[in-house]
Amino acid sequence: MRYKIGLLLLCLACPGRLLAQSYEKEFGVAFAWEVKQVDEFIERFNNDESSFIQTYLKKKAAAGPPTREKMLKSLFNAKGTNWNYGEITAFIKQVSRADHPQYLNFDEANWFAKVRCQLLSHGKPAEAALKLSMLTLPDGSCKWVITDVEFLGKTDLPAGPAAARPRVHGPVPPDPRVSLNPMSYAIDFMNIDLVTKNPANIENFVSSAPDRSRSLELFIDGCLRNQFKIVRATSISYTFLQIDGWLIEVRQFNRASLNSGWLISKLVKLS
Incomplete structure (x- = not known):
């Protein structure tokens, strides 16, 4: 008691x-x-x-x-x-x-991030979802690269079938060190705006696969013309x-x- x-x-x-x-x-x-x-x-x-x-x-x-x-x-x-x-x-x-x-x-293929972003398309607010995969470089280091783009809502895009448009090639990047660090996921891709910061470096951030999708080609072309600017990431998901x-x-x-x-x-x- x-x-x-x-x-x-x-x-x-x-x-x-x-x-x-x-x-x-x-x-x-x-x-x-x-x-x-x-x-x-x-x-x-x-x-x-x-x-x-x-x-x-x-x-x-x-x-x-x-x-x-x-x-x-x-x-x-x-x-x-x-x-x-x-x-x-x-x-x-x-x-x-x-x-x-x-x-x-984590270090193998067959998984990717989908990063939904706010962007400016021809100076107007727009949205796009970037599909990113981890790429292992010849020296053993890694980086995230964009493998596809899904434009959401109304976005000003060139018309015409993919076959009628030649493959878009960006210039040799003036700074090959600029890329999406493999640890970008740890900061929720807050650095995603690097993709469009300097259009001359765009090839550092995208897949070099020969069968790039039309939407990715349009995105690269728009970046090279300073028509697209990524503002920030708004949501992220991962698919395994x-x-x-x-x-x-x-x-x-x-x-x-x-x-x-x-x-x-x-x-x-x-x-």
Whole structure:
């Protein structure tokens, strides 16, 4: 009884301190579970023992770390309303098979970012979605390059079929060092305006594939003519095609929840 009275007096005397401690504890747990970057998403998807969440759980949890199945479930947007739970179960079962586990790989192909941007088209506000993939250079370094462009809404574009337009070639970039750093994802592509900052460097930022899409060619042509200027990135998603038979889309969900950060927003079973 004396102990309970003492505890009550302590709570009445130091309510602010106790609330602060409770908040700090809850914030710490939420921060640990938040998937802060796409590379952390990959680590958690792969159940990497060196990942931030695994390190946290080893220090805090009395029981053993969660299984890969549970970790995968935590990566789905729990507030999504259009999930096919049968497909999710089949996906998790396939990925976590003991005899043939499947993983995501940051350094391999078959994944890309889609960055929606505000831009100026002939001086007028417009929007475009840039598809970017990681390109490995001969020296082993990497950079993001634009592989396609989707113009959103009304944008002034030249008319005519792609076959009637010759391939657009930008000049040899005066500064070959200017590019989208591979860590651009960590700053949510805040540096995306570099693409159109100096039109002479445009070839540093786009794919050199011989079969570039017409929309990408139009974008390059517009940049060379100073008709397009990227203002900023407004939203980002990532798409992974590295798991056999599945498409995974990842988006950021900012909320005060253990289920927050970069999470699976769409799962599509490919035929």
